[in-house]
Amino acid sequence: MKNLNYIVLLIIGIINASVSADEYHYKDILIGDRAAGLGGTYVAVSDDPSGMYYNPAGIVYAASQKLSASMNTYNIRKTTYKNALAGKDWVRSSSLLLPNFFGVTQPLGVGTFGISYAIPDSAIEDQDQTIPLDISPNDGNNATTDFTINFNNQDNTYNAGPSFALKISKNLSMGITLYGYTRIQEQIFNQVFEAPLSHNDIAAVEATETIAAVDAVVNTEDVYHMENLYISRKEYGIKPIFGIMYTPYEKISLGITFSNTWMLSNTIVRQEVCASTLRNINTTLCKQGELNRLKTEFEGTREFPWELATGIAYFPSNTLMLTSDIVIYKGINATTKPMFNISAGIEYYLTKTFALRAGGFTNNANTPELIPGVINRYPEHVDLKGGTISLSNFTRSSSLSFGVVLTKGTGEAQVLSGSPNLQVTEILGITAFMSASHSL
Amino acid sequence: MHTHFIFLFLLLLAISSFPLLADNFRLRVHTQTLSLLTEEDIHAEIHFGKTVAARLLGQYPPYDNKALTRYVNLVGQALVLNSPRQDITFHFSIVNSNTINAYSTPGGYVFITTQAIKTMQDESELAAVLAHEIAHITEKHIVNEFKIKGKDDSITSGITRIVGGSKDSATVAFQNAVDKAVDLLLSRGFKHDDELGSDQVAVTLLAQTGYDTMALERYLRRVIKATEEDDRKKSNTHPTTDLRLDTLNEYQKSSDLILHFPQGKKRFQAITSNNL
Amino acid sequence: MKKILLLLSFIALSTNAFAADEYLYVMSAKAKLLSKPVFGSQHLGLISKGQKVITIKKTNNWFQVKFKGKIGWLSRLTVSPHPPMKRVKVIGLAKADISQHSRLRASSVSTTAAVRGLRADNPRVSEQVSDYAALEKMEAFGVSDNEVFAFLEELE
Numbered sequence: 074m075k076n077l078n079y080i081v082l083l084i085i086g087i088i089n090a091s092v093s094a095d096e097y098h099y100k101d102i103l104i105g106d107r108a109a110g111l112g113g114t115y116v117a118v119s120d121d122p123s124g125m126y127y128n129p130a131g132i133v134y135a136a137s138q139k140l141s142a143s144m145n146t147y148n149i150r151k152t153t154y155k156n157a158l159a160g161k162d163w164v165r166s167s168s169l170l171l172p173n174f175f176g177v178t179q180p181l182g183v184g185t186f187g188i189s190y191a192i193p194d195s196a197i198e199d200q201d202q203t204i205p206l207d208i209s210p211n212d213g214n215n216a217t218t219d220f221t222i223n224f225n226n227q228d229n230t231y232n233a234g235p236s237f238a239l240k241i242s243k244n245l246s247m248g249i250t251l252y253g254y255t256r257i258q259e260q261i262f263n264q265v266f267e268a269p270l271s272h273n274d275i276a277a278v279e280a281t282e283t284i285a286a287v288d289a290v291v292n293t294e295d296v297y298h299m300e301n302l303y304i305s306r307k308e309y310g311i312k313p314i315f316g317i318m319y320t321p322y323e324k325i326s327l328g329i330t331f332s333n334t335w336m337l338s339n340t341i342v343r344q345e346v347c348a349s350t351l352r353n354i355n356t357t358l359c360k361q362g363e364l365n366r367l368k369t370e371f372e373g374t375r376e377f378p379w380e381l382a383t384g385i386a387y388f389p390s391n392t393l394m395l396t397s398d399i400v401i402y403k404g405i406n407a408t409t410k411p412m413f414n415i416s417a418g419i420e421y422y423l424t425k426t427f428a429l430r431a432g433g434f435t436n437n438a439n440t441p442e443l444i445p446g447v448i449n450r451y452p453e454h455v456d457l458k459g460g461t462i463s464l465s466n467f468t469r470s471s472s473l474s475f476g477v478v479l480t481k482g483t484g485e486a487q488v489l490s491g492s493p494n495l496q497v498t499e500i501l502g503i504t505a506f507m508s509a510s511h512s513l
Numbered sequence: 514m515h516t517h518f519i520f521l522f523l524l525l526l527a528i529s530s531f532p533l534l535a536d537n538f539r540l541r542v543h544t545q546t547l548s549l550l551t552e553e554d555i556h557a558e559i560h561f562g563k564t565v566a567a568r569l570l571g572q573y574p575p576y577d578n579k580a581l582t583r584y585v586n587l588v589g590q591a592l593v594l595n596s597p598r599q600d601i602t603f604h605f606s607i608v609n610s611n612t613i614n615a616y617s618t619p620g621g622y623v624f625i626t627t628q629a630i631k632t633m634q635d636e637s638e639l640a641a642v643l644a645h646e647i648a649h650i651t652e653k654h655i656v657n658e659f660k661i662k663g664k665d666d667s668i669t670s671g672i673t674r675i676v677g678g679s680k681d682s683a684t685v686a687f688q689n690a691v692d693k694a695v696d697l698l699l700s701r702g703f704k705h706d707d708e709l710g711s712d713q714v715a716v717t718l719l720a721q722t723g724y725d726t727m728a729l730e731r732y733l734r735r736v737i738k739a740t741e742e743d744d745r746k747k748s749n750t751h752p753t754t755d756l757r758l759d760t761l762n763e764y765q766k767s768s769d770l771i772l773h774f775p776q777g778k779k780r781f782q783a784i785t786s787n788n789l
Numbered sequence: 790m791k792k793i794l795l796l797l798s799f800i801a802l803s804t805n806a807f808a809a810d811e812y813l814y815v816m817s818a819k820a821k822l823l824s825k826p827v828f829g830s831q832h833l834g835l836i837s838k839g840q841k842v843i844t845i846k847k848t849n850n851w852f853q854v855k856f857k858g859k860i861g862w863l864s865r866l867t868v869s870p871h872p873p874m875k876r877v878k879v880i881g882l883a884k885a886d887i888s889q890h891s892r893l894r895a896s897s898v899s900t901t902a903a904v905r906g907l908r909a910d911n912p913r914v915s916e917q918v919s920d921y922a923a924l925e926k927m928e929a930f931g932v933s934d935n936e937v938f939a940f941l942e943e944l945e
Contacts, residue, residue, distance in 0.1 A: 136544040391542040422542045467543035555877040571918035587940040597816035600874040606927040720828040
């Protein structure tokens with residue numbers, strides 16, 4: 074009997090497409106080899122092309138003025154929703170090989186000019202999962218069926234644009250990066266459920282105490298539910314980053330950046346199809362015995378939270394550096410909460426040509442904690458913690474870095490749309506990166 | 514109580530005697546390798562300098578006179594022996610031209626025009642002009658401007674090129690730099706700071722070698738006179754001569770470099786009158 | 790405890806003092822060690838290329854150094870913090886190299902011309918001819934160090 078209850082939930086509350094969206098975290102992909110090795114702690118360091126992303130004021134301190142840097146990452150991310158589907162875990166995984174940063178800087182007049190391109194957020198999910206469900210009622214007859222999910226999601230955020238930084242005085246510099254912001258998402262989500270239930274099965278179920286539940290399920294011989302969703306999203310905007318770098322004492326560097334994204338246009342196209350034989354299904358899209366389509370187009374903009382980042386770095390010697398950042402994000406409205414991330418990193422040169430870096434960071438969810446018993450607007454809340462380690466090798470004109478970023482966190486989600494049930498959710502991310510930089 | 518003070522004093526002394534790094538504390542230890550010169554770099558410099566020198570010779574044919582060439586080489590090498598660059602071999606050549614000028618290319622190639630020698634009155638003036646050209650080489654003005662460096666053949670930089678996706682466009686870049694260097698020497702001219710810096714190194718070299726340090730100023734004044742009638746446009750390869758003389762004067766005064774060492778007038782006139 | 794701290798600060802101090810001991814290397818063929826930071830001052834001796842001296846003091850153009858017990862002054866252009874490199878010689882260009890260049894010339898000239906925007910008043914640069922024979926002749930001409938020293942001796 075237990076299983077049938079799950080089927081009820083499963084069918085009525087088919088999977089909510091908006092779980093695990095990229096925008097629930099701000100620090101999913103670390104940019105820049107040195108920065109990534111330091112756990113993304115770079116606001117007070119920032120002295121290479123990836124500094125244009127973290128704190129443009131720092132690029133004036135680059136050891137060599139003409140620099141180029143590029144980074145490639147291989148990212149695996151696994152999100153497990155415990156017991157989400159008829160007592161089974163639903164696992165979403167994303168893996169991608171991503172050239173996620175390129176930047177060049179060069180002196181221009183009194184300052185330093187640069188251009189960079191960064192992908193701070195990216196997911197490529199490709200899932201074809203068939204979950205076998207045992208729906209045998211207690212009559213001893215075996216009945217099994219499959220729940221099939223085909224899920225494909227590509228969601229990338231791009232930042233690209235110029236930077237300019239100036240040394241105002243010996244211990245103060247300022248910089249600005251003007252990124253164009255683009256987010257492009259395409260998602261296809263198919264869910265198919267078919268239950269070869271016989272009248273006998275149903276009769277057997279009806280004999281038990283949960284008649285209402287069975288009633289909700291079926292009264293025909295062959296039950297199916299099919300839902301298809303296609304989402305296409307295009308967001309365009311600008312993201313200026315203002316930065317200041319200040320040296321209050323020798324060997325101490327302070328960095329502050331303020332940034333915000335203004336969305337200029339946003340187009341979301343949603344196409345949904347539902348066909349169902351479920352008796353008392355009654356949503357806008359799905360009605361028993363009908364094949365319904367719904368196409369919605371949305372144009373408008375959404376608000377982004379501003380970010381205020383502050384960092385401190387300490388350079389006790391030319392082989393050791395310690396740094397820490399706090400990034401505060403404003404809440405957008407009553408439902409997205411203000412939150413912050415902290416990070417810290419250490420860099421140590423084993424030799425003149427090998428540097429070891431390690432860092433730790435938080436990647437907290439910007440969604441509020443889920444309230445049990447109601448349907449939450451943002452159906453996921455998972456705070457993540459991460460650790461990084463990297464090794465760089467320097468030659469006279471170039472450097473090469475390898476590193477690993479590990480992120481992990483446990484939280485809650487409401488996977489099934491229309492259901493207030495909470496699922497324990499685990500996220501595990503592993504990113505391997507390799508990056509190269511040249512002095513030109 | 515006393516030991517406390519001694520201890521404090523010593524500790525303060527210890528701390529304060531750490532070398533102060535001003536604002537370069539951000540530079541990490543790997544950047545030290547940036548300034549290290551390798552043999553490959555010098556190879557690259559010589560190779561580059563040769564190519565530019567061959568172009569200059571294609572432009573200005575050498576003045577074929579053994580005695581005068583030997584004389585110019587002796588003066589030049591005397592300065593070189595007192596210069597800080599013993600890692601390259603310097604070569605001096607006289608070229609046939611009616612313009613008053615001298616050129617040098619990286620790797621140690623120095624050229625002086627016949628007209629320039631005709632404008633000089635003594636050996637210290639010849640030494641001054643050669644020293645100025647040697648200074649462009651020892652101070653690596655062209656090498657730095659065009660970032661002439663040896664190839665980095667390490668495994669790391671090989672992988673870096675692959676990761677970074679940079680193409681090996683070294684040959685094109687080389688030719689491009691050669692063209693630009695020829696342009697710099699023949700028309701664009703050095704940066705003013707480089708010219709003024711070379712003047713200062715030149716007078717120091719004169720002093721170290723034992724030549725009259727006022728020779729450069731004397732020569733420059735004469736060149737102004739000679740070219741004034743002509744057309745002062747020509748001096749786009751050298752900074753405004755007035756500014757140049759003022760800066761040089763100031764430097765010589767402040768550095769005690771007003772030294773009336775020998776001028777070698779007799780020897781100079783004997784050789785040039787017979788061979789020019 | 791106090792004694793240990795005292796000892797530690799002594800060590801800190803002494804290592805600093807040790808670290809501050811800076812060396813310089815003579816770069817010119819023979820550097821004149823002078824009694825005062827003035828050219829023409831009393832001549833204390835010649836230090837030849839590659840010799841290591843201890844720096845005592847530095848001014849804009851002079852280093853006060855210690856060498857073999859003698860303290861004197863060296864002009865800034867005669868020394869460097871890095872030891873001198875061996876003389877690098879590249880005699881002649883490899884044949885392949887030259888032919889490669891001659892092949893490259895036409896295209897590289899057109900490339901740079903396009904990039905730079907050649908100036909009409911200076912067409913010479915675009916029509917460069919290289920004279921490698923003259924270059925070889927220039928390289929072949931040499932004078933020995935002894936000839937140079939003798940030549941300098943006769944300077945008056």
